[in-house]
Amino acid sequence: MIKVDGLSKRYARTVAVDNISFEVQKGQIVGFLGPNGAGKTTTMRVLTCFMPATSGTASVAGFDVLEHPMEVKRRIGYLPETPPLYPDMEVREYLHFVGQLKGIPKAELARRVAEVSERCSVADVSNKLIAKLSKGYKQRVGLAQAIIHNPDVLILDEPTSGLDPKQRVETLELIKSLKGDHTIILSTHVLSEIEATCQDVIIISKGKVVATDTMDNLTHRLKGSEAVAIEVEGRNGAELATADVQRKLEQVSGVSRVINKAEGARLRFEVESLQGRVVRAEVARAVVESGWNLTELAPVSVSLEEVFLQLTESKK
Amino acid sequence: MGNMIVICQKEMKSYFSSPVAYLLMTMFAVIFGFFFWNVVGYFVFMGMQQQMGGRSFPMNLNEQVIRPLLSNVSVIGLFLIPLITMRLFAEEKRSGTIELLLTSPISDVQILLGKWLAAILMYGAMLLVAGLNFIFLFAYGQPDWRPMLVAFLGLMLQAAGLLAIGTFISTLTKNQIIAGATTFGVCLLLWIMEWVSGYETATWAKVLAYLSIVSHFESFAKGVLDSKDIIFYLSVIFFGLFLTARSLESLRWRA
Incomplete structure (x- = not known):
């Protein structure tokens, strides 16, 4: 037309x-x-x-x-x-x-x-x-x-x-x-x-x-891969090494990248999955099985806005 | 043709649904009425004086009332014409409605002819209101209507030319005031240009005098249809409309 x-x-x-x-x-x-x-x-x-x-x-x-x-x-x-x-x-x-x-x-x-x-x-x-x-x-x-x-x-x-x-x-x-x-x-x-x-x-x-x-x-x-934000703490106030947790998370199958987003003493990470994989359950299990507390787990939405920005910025 | 009338109707409605038309007609009627009162008063005074003196000169309504009056109208017109044309395109450009016109299945020429025609009709309406005064001349005297008609034709031709120029100027800006002021300046220049011929006889002075729009009205005012002056006014009209068409086209390129 x-x-x-x-x-x-x-x-x-x-x-x-x-x-x-x-x-x-x-x-x-x-x-x-x-x-x-x-x-x-x-x-x-x-x-x-x-x-x-x-x-x-x-x-x-x-x-x-x-x-x-x-x-x-x-x-x-x-x-x-x-x-x-x-x-x-x-x-x-x-x-x-x-x-x-x-x-x-x-x-x-x-x-x-x-x-x-x-x-x-x-x-x-x-x-x-x-x-x-x-x-x-x-x-x-x-x-x-x-x-x-x-x-x-x-x-x-x-x-x-x-x-x-x-x-x-x-x-x-x-x-x-x-x-x-x-x-x-x-x-x-x-x-x-x-x-x-x-x-x-x-x-x-x-x-x-x-x-x-x-x-x-x-x-x-834009949304094919999933990202989850998690917060982890040691059981009964035990100190945790950030590197340990990060390594553990990276070993979970389907995870492509783990980004350290620590805020002060709180251990926060953003875990990105490979294309088409759902990793929330696996991540949760890995944390709990390691004997840590999982205090937060929330999906991070990759918004159309971000993709749009990526697309339009990259051409600069 | 149909499209042109659609545009013309829209412009007429816009003149008459706002105070613009009434204001223009009132202003013109008052000014013209004052001139009329003066000229007729003088005519009557002269007549009485002659009777008292016992001598009689030929008194002629056409020569002594109508002709000077309509010559004045041709100058008053210069002041009112900018008020008629300043809105035509400037307003469409400012409000963005020009996009509607230029993306409708209608040609640029139809648009500008429609608008120009509406402006002429508006001017005609003003003349008509003023012309009502002449009824008194016919009621109390026997003026010849034929030279009067020629003079009115001349006024319309002169106005048509100036309105075409005003329409053109209105396409150049989004600002009505700028369009109006510029048109006013151009109209005024086209009038006073003739004055150089009073003391200067060089070619350039002759050219300026020839281009002066008011000087071509003289023959019409006398009731003479001179093809030379008709052609001059037609050329001005064509020139103004041609520039308008070009300007609309360039508007598309620059927009």
Whole structure:
């Protein structure tokens, strides 16, 4: 549905997007992930025909963005980072205007406006001035605007930025409910949102794609190995040698690494397992069988955040 | 065509759903009304004086009232035109709605023509309110309506040119005040440029005088349709719109 090949965009002095390529299949919902300034918005602006690329090609539904911009624009719904709203218009009036802009036939216009208002839950404010709406409502009007012409492709630039947690969840639910009808690209720098909504994820950093994978693979890759934090003490207050404990732990089968995290007199370690091995039980048994007390054992979650940081930092 | 009208309608709504349109029309009506009162008052005074003196000079409403009045309007317009155009693109750029327009299946030319047309209609609405004063001339005298119509056509052409320039300037900035002030400066320059021809006869002075937008209104004010002046105004319109189109295009490259 969307094909980007060797796309670069240079501004006067900076390179915003540097030779990126990716493809999105029909009906997919893809997360476009990257820190601020990574080139997400620029890529989206090229796809929506807002600005031309410096080099490389991009096509939507088989139409090149440079050669057939009108065809592309007809098939794309776009929600920029700040929803493009006219504060002095009423919601219905605004959606009506956008519908006309997108070339919806007159006969269908009123019906489409009512439909998208319903779908994005803004029907109850359709007679209100946009200036008077809360941020969450504004975002939903922005979404309604993007889907009014029932586009094949939806491009959403940070649709949840600036929303409170409840609005965030609602907006994401709404986006999820659009899946199937539309191919969706969703940009964000909040990982949990990608986890909750997307099947595929494209991570970009400093204008380059650093990872493209399905969400499942990525989480697996990141969470495949297990890490546990443990605290050990000698029975009846007996002194323990850190090195002894560490050696013992390293001998447990399936353990790849033991990191000493001692805090003062408390002996703490972080034990990492080999890929796909569960070592919690073994570690506990090893400690107890050595005659020590196991005072704490807790899984350390390798968060998507950490992986994301690793991926984006390493390319520096 | 349809798309252009959609944009034009939206702009008209925006003028008339905010105080902008009413403020402009009121201001213009008051200023024009004052001029009208003055010019007509002077005309009546001269008429009475002639009667008392027993001598009669030819008195002509078209020449002595309508012509000077509409020449004044062409100058007052210079002050109001920036207020009409400053918002057009600057506001869309500031609020980000320009992204909606430029990513919709509608061409840049349709966008700018729609906005420019709305600006012309706004100016026309102002003229219409002011024009109501002329009803009195027709009620109490017999002015010739044909030269008046030509003068109004001239005013619209002149405004269309300046509005095109204002539209262009509005694409250059996100700040309405900057757009308005710059347009005002340009309008004013285009008026006073003509003054050099009062003392200087060199070619450059002639060029400046020719480029001065108000001097081309004189023939219209007399009720003369001069193709030379029509072509001048059409060129200004084309030039302004052409620059606007280019500017929108470069906006995409720089954005």
